[in-house]
Amino acid sequence: MENKKLRVGIVGCGGMGRGVHSPAFSKMEDVEIAAYCDIIRERAEELAEKYGVAPECVYTDYKEMLKQTDLDAIDIITPNKFHSEIAVAAMEAGFHVFCEKPDAVSIAEAAKMKDASERTGKILMVMRNNRYRETAKYLKQFIGEGRMGEVYAARCGWQRRRGAPGVGGWFTTKALSGGGPLIDLGVHMIDLTMWLMGNPRPVAVSGCTYCKFAESSVSDSTEAKFGDKKAGGTFDVEDLAMGFIRFDNGACLQVEVSWNSNVDQERQFVELRGDKAGSIWNTDDGKLRIFTEEFGNTVDITPNAKDMDGGHAQNLRHFVDCVLYGAEPMFVPQQGYNMVGILEAMYRSAKEGHEIQL
Numbered sequence: 001m002e003n004k005k006l007r008v009g010i011v012g013c014g015g016m017g018r019g020v021h022s023p024a025f026s027k028m029e030d031v032e033i034a035a036y037c038d039i040i041r042e043r044a045e046e047l048a049e050k051y052g053v054a055p056e057c058v059y060t061d062y063k064e065m066l067k068q069t070d071l072d073a074i075d076i077i078t079p080n081k082f083h084s085e086i087a088v089a090a091m092e093a094g095f096h097v098f099c100e101k102p103d104a105v106s107i108a109e110a111a112k113m114k115d116a117s118e119r120t121g122k123i124l125m126v127m128r129n130n131r132y133r134e135t136a137k138y139l140k141q142f143i144g145e146g147r148m149g150e151v152y153a154a155r156c157g158w159q160r161r162r163g164a165p166g167v168g169g170w171f172t173t174k175a176l177s178g179g180g181p182l183i184d185l186g187v188h189m190i191d192l193t194m195w196l197m198g199n200p201r202p203v204a205v206s207g208c209t210y211c212k213f214a215e216s217s218v219s220d221s222t223e224a225k226f227g228d229k230k231a232g233g234t235f236d237v238e239d240l241a242m243g244f245i246r247f248d249n250g251a252c253l254q255v256e257v258s259w260n261s262n263v264d265q266e267r268q269f270v271e272l273r274g275d276k277a278g279s280i281w282n283t284d285d286g287k288l289r290i291f292t293e294e295f296g297n298t299v300d301i302t303p304n305a306k307d308m309d310g311g312h313a314q315n316l317r318h319f320v321d322c323v324l325y326g327a328e329p330m331f332v333p334q335q336g337y338n339m340v341g342i343l344e345a346m347y348r349s350a351k352e353g354h355e356i357q358l
Contacts, residue, residue, distance in 0.1 A: 006320050007070055009035035009095075011062045011086055012077030013043035015226040016100055021075055024313035026051050031320055037065045062086050066093040073323060075316075076100060079170040080178045084109035091122040098319045101127045101187045102343065103336035105178030110340035114333035125319045125329060126336050130192040132311030132318070135281050135288040138303050139196055139272075142279075142290065149276030156193040156270045157256035158185040162218045163266065164239060164259040166227020172214075173234040180237030181257040182209065183343050190245075191339060193253055193270050200247035202338055206355040207243035207346035213260035214239070221266050224259075243346045255346075 008025055010017055013036060025031045033051045036044040037059040044058045059065045066074070066089060074090040076083055076099040084104040087097045097117075103126045104110040117124035130136055142148060158181070165184070170176035177183065194200065214235035240258040247253070269282035277292035290301040321327040345356040 004324065005030050005032045006324055007032050007034040007072045008075055009037065009057075009065050009068065009071045009073070010047075010075045010077065011037045011065065012100075013038035013040070013047050014077065014228070017075075017077040018043070018047060020312050021077055021316065022047055022051060024316045025075075027313075028317065028320060030324060034071055035059065035065050035068055037062050063089065066090060066095070071095055073098065073319075079176045080105050080183065081170075081176045084113050087113050087124060088116040091116040091120045091124065094120070094122070096123040096319075096323050097125070098316065099124070099126045101191075102178065102183050103187075103340050105183070105340075107337070107341050107344050110333075110337045114337050117333050123319070123322055123329065124333050124336075125315075125322070125331050127312070127315055128191050128195070128331050129311035129315045130188055131195055131330060132314035133307045134305040135286070135303070135307055136192060136196070136311075138305040139279060139281070139288060139290075142277075143196060143198075143272075143274075147277060147292075148272065148274035148279070148290075151197050151272050151274045152251050153253075153273040154193050154197060154251070154271060155254040155256075156189040158189050158268045159256065159258050159261060159263045160185075160221050160223070160266045161263055162213070162216065162260050163221025163224040164213070164216075164219070164235075165224050166229050167217075167235060168230035168233020169228045171227040172237055174236050177237060179343070179347060180209075180211070180239055180241070181259045182207075182238065182241035182243075182346060184257075184259075186241065186255060186257045186343065187339060189257065189268060189270060190253070190255060190342060191335075193272070196270070196272060197247075197251060197253075199335060199338075200249045200251055202245050202342050202345075202358050203248050204246040204355050204357050205243060205342055205345035205349055207241060207255075207349045209238035209347065209350040210240045211235070211238050212240070216260060223266070238350075241346065241350070243349070245342060 035057040038044040073096040165171045239260040243255040245253040271280045281288045
């Protein structure tokens with residue numbers, strides 16, 4: 001597909017579609033946003049007008065969009081429940097697919113997506129934006145050169161004090177979202193940590209989930225702006241999840257994610273322990289710190305790598321490079337299948353009260 005613009009149809013014109021995906025694609029010279037779809041037609045029309053999409057290429061039903069044969073790829077930014085359904089249909093219709101996280105709401109749905117990609121030969125990529133942070137890329141190379149040694153243990157998390165998104169809407173309705181902060185925020189931090197660890201295969205998961213602030217109307221997180229609030233709506237998901245993952249190579253990972261929890265402040269963090277060095281990255285100051293030893297002394301290394309943003313645009317750029325120019329995908333569907341398996345097992349463990357073998 002060299003020397004050709006990638007024509008993308010976007011399904012979902014809410015916060016991420018409007019504020020992240022559309023601006024990113026519109027700045028790429030080899031991409032053309034060629035169609036919009038949203039169940040609220042006005043949203044799709046607004047973006048179509050802004051980005052020069054013809055009125056006849058605005059839809060309220062994604063199945064109608066898939067009949068537009070001049071598209072090359074579909075970008076899915078809908079409530080979680082519909083990710084797999086739309087992705088499978090799009091690949092079977094001949095389109096490559098980029099999808100917002102989480103991959104799917106169940107391991108069965110993730111399997112359908114993986115199978116469709118393998119059957120059709122179409123690229124399936126799911127948002128893993130944190131891999132594209134400058135600090136993450138630096139640390140990945142540091143580990144890849146063996147300077148951390150064996151990475152055998154890790155901790156990660158995303159804590160919010162008060163910051164549930166779209167309370168009463170689809171985010172807090174399990175039938176549409178599949179869960180709370182574990183499936184919303186956990187994907188980000190678990191994936192980043194596992195990617196840095198070399199994507200080991202998970203073999204056992206345990207977890208606990210809690211919902212203690214469903215009635216709270218307090219919010220102190222700018223991240224809570226996503227989703228449409230609905231007065232008197234549903235809040236039947238967790239607002240705090242903690243878990244523990246064992247991997248096939250003997251390594252382990254502790255996880256904590258919350259929308260609402262009595263902590264000092266909002267924080268994302270990844271901490272790695274290796275036998276030659278360890279590291280920690282968090283959003284308190286955005287810095288990466290590496291802990292090692294030299295010449296009989298412990299030594300701290302603080303690289304000047306600085307995260308300019310969350311990496312979303314770079315992730316979308318990578319998808320375009322894979323489709324148009326044959327770049328090797330940094331994400332493959334098996335990783336998505338493993339991720340959803342972890343999430344599903346952690347929810348099951350919380351419900352049943354014991355570790356789940358994968």
